[in-house]
Amino acid sequence: MNSRDTDRKTPGDDIQALLFDVFGTVVDWRDSITREMCRFAETNALQADWQRFALDWRALYQPAMQAVRSGERGYVKLDVLHRENLQQLIKEYHLDHLTDDQLDHINRIWHRLQPWADTLPGMHRLHRKYLLASLSNGNIALLANMARHNGIPWDAILGSEPTRGYKPQPEVYLQSVDMLGLSPAQCLMVAAHNEDLRAARALGLQTAYVNRPTEYGASQTVDKEAEEDWDYCADSMTDLAQQLGC
Amino acid sequence: MNSRDTDRKTPGDDIQALLFDVFGTVVDWRDSITREMCRFAETNALQADWQRFALDWRALYQPAMQAVRSGERGYVKLDVLHRENLQQLIKEYHLDHLTDDQLDHINRIWHRLQPWADTLPGMHRLHRKYLLASLSNGNIALLANMARHNGIPWDAILGSEPTRGYKPQPEVYLQSVDMLGLSPAQCLMVAAHNEDLRAARALGLQTAYVNRPTEYGASQTVDKEAEEDWDYCADSMTDLAQQLGC
Numbered sequence: 001m002n003s004r005d006t007d008r009k010t011p012g013d014d015i016q017a018l019l020f021d022v023f024g025t026v027v028d029w030r031d032s033i034t035r036e037m038c039r040f041a042e043t044n045a046l047q048a049d050w051q052r053f054a055l056d057w058r059a060l061y062q063p064a065m066q067a068v069r070s071g072e073r074g075y076v077k078l079d080v081l082h083r084e085n086l087q088q089l090i091k092e093y094h095l096d097h098l099t100d101d102q103l104d105h106i107n108r109i110w111h112r113l114q115p116w117a118d119t120l121p122g123m124h125r126l127h128r129k130y131l132l133a134s135l136s137n138g139n140i141a142l143l144a145n146m147a148r149h150n151g152i153p154w155d156a157i158l159g160s161e162p163t164r165g166y167k168p169q170p171e172v173y174l175q176s177v178d179m180l181g182l183s184p185a186q187c188l189m190v191a192a193h194n195e196d197l198r199a200a201r202a203l204g205l206q207t208a209y210v211n212r213p214t215e216y217g218a219s220q221t222v223d224k225e226a227e228e229d230w231d232y233c234a235d236s237m238t239d240l241a242q243q244l245g246c
Numbered sequence: 247m248n249s250r251d252t253d254r255k256t257p258g259d260d261i262q263a264l265l266f267d268v269f270g271t272v273v274d275w276r277d278s279i280t281r282e283m284c285r286f287a288e289t290n291a292l293q294a295d296w297q298r299f300a301l302d303w304r305a306l307y308q309p310a311m312q313a314v315r316s317g318e319r320g321y322v323k324l325d326v327l328h329r330e331n332l333q334q335l336i337k338e339y340h341l342d343h344l345t346d347d348q349l350d351h352i353n354r355i356w357h358r359l360q361p362w363a364d365t366l367p368g369m370h371r372l373h374r375k376y377l378l379a380s381l382s383n384g385n386i387a388l389l390a391n392m393a394r395h396n397g398i399p400w401d402a403i404l405g406s407e408p409t410r411g412y413k414p415q416p417e418v419y420l421q422s423v424d425m426l427g428l429s430p431a432q433c434l435m436v437a438a439h440n441e442d443l444r445a446a447r448a449l450g451l452q453t454a455y456v457n458r459p460t461e462y463g464a465s466q467t468v469d470k471e472a473e474e475d476w477d478y479c480a481d482s483m484t485d486l487a488q489q490l491g492c
Contacts, residue, residue, distance in 0.1 A: 141427030181387030
């Protein structure tokens with residue numbers, strides 16, 4: 001709870017929709033990729049540090065999106081960027097003998113990422129009161145398949161692909177809000193990343209920080225805590241639900 | 247069941263996703279508008295033939311979209327077209343003394359349309375096996391609110407707004423299919439309208455006709471039956487689920 005809450009009769013009663021960052025906030029990409037790759041390695045006689053592989057793959061994510069943000073290349077969906085990034089790692093991780101089908105299977109791990117333990121209990125409580133939408137850099141197929149796989153209760157999949165951009169580009173937030181027929185102030189951006197919330201707040205959205213201090217594992221240096229007085233700061237999705245009176 | 251089914255071991259096993267027309271196929275817009283307007287009229291001392299109002303409002307739908315399809319005006323979402331069309335009817339139906347808020351409330355009846363009796367039982371069965379997405383000319387807020395209101399199990403809301411066009415423009419179908427990461431042949435277009443299915447089939451989608459011979463009421467002249475040998479022809483959404491082995 002922070003100082004803004006003292007003005008509220010019921011917390012969150014001015015909010016119509018919650019917009020979620022997904023990778024790191026809703027799902028644990030590092031652990032999901034590590035576990036799938038360990039299983040894949042076992043049946044395919046591969047050996048490597050698969051947690052380092054997950055971190056290395058993820059490290060190529062921001063530079064790949066930056067090429068689209070800067071206009072250096074036109075919009076391409078994240079599945080394509082993930083596949084290109086995977087290609088950069090196949091030598092180092094001895095994946096170069098795999099078939100295209102096998103590499104596509106690995107690429108689609110992103111469609112099967114697992115939620116944090118508190119994600120589904122929290123989101124199902126939030127869903128009773130609010131419209132829930134993704135506002136992720138993931139593409140629609142990735143997010144829809146992930147939701148089917150896990151039972152994530154999205155009312156709409158927004159963000160990157162419908163707006164053909166990548167966060168933190170302002171139009172990704174503003175067009176997503178517009179697609180819900182709402183004003184920015186009626187929307188609460190939920191993210192484990194301070195940068196994401198800074199971009200959202202600058203555009204007039206409300207902000208909720210969900211702390212995920214192990215997203216990157218022991219080596220994590222950023223986003224270990226809230227860096228500003230976000231409208232809500234929560235330790236988990238169930239804590240957020242509690243704070244919003246759900 | 248039709249002749250193509252004899253080739254199949256399990257019906258529908260080549261299909262990954264079902265894409266639904268919504269107005270008329272999933273929901274009964276005529277009855278929903280009529281009933282809401284009767285209630286609204288009662289509390290606001292209005293009198294008119296509200297079924298005729300529903301039909302008149304709907305009759306302005308195709309011409310309004312045609313202005314966007316032809317390029318005469320840029321893309322605007324269906325909520326805006328509905329509101330403009332409503333404005334054309336306010337004199338005739340004595341709604342001109344209503345406030346903007348009241349007219350907006352009437353316009354949002356489209357967000358609250360009710361499903362046909364067989365829709366939810368059928369769609370929940372289909373959802374266990376297939377990814378379900380809307381491929382409607384409705385905008386995202388309209389469809390997301392309608393789904394929340396009724397419990398329609400969409401995995402994704404596609405169609406007009408994410409592709410910035412109006413059916414039967416080919417890109418609305420093809421971009422929606424691409425957003426699911428699928429090929430047209432992996433998608434089954436479900437509609438109560440022969441024209442919609444003709445457009446979908448011409449682009450390589452599979453087709454399912456759901457008969458809704460009372461969509462327009464007693465005066466209905468079109469879409470009283472399947473006019474081609476669609477891949478599936480069903481009397482209801484539960485019949486379609488049955489045919490697809492759900």
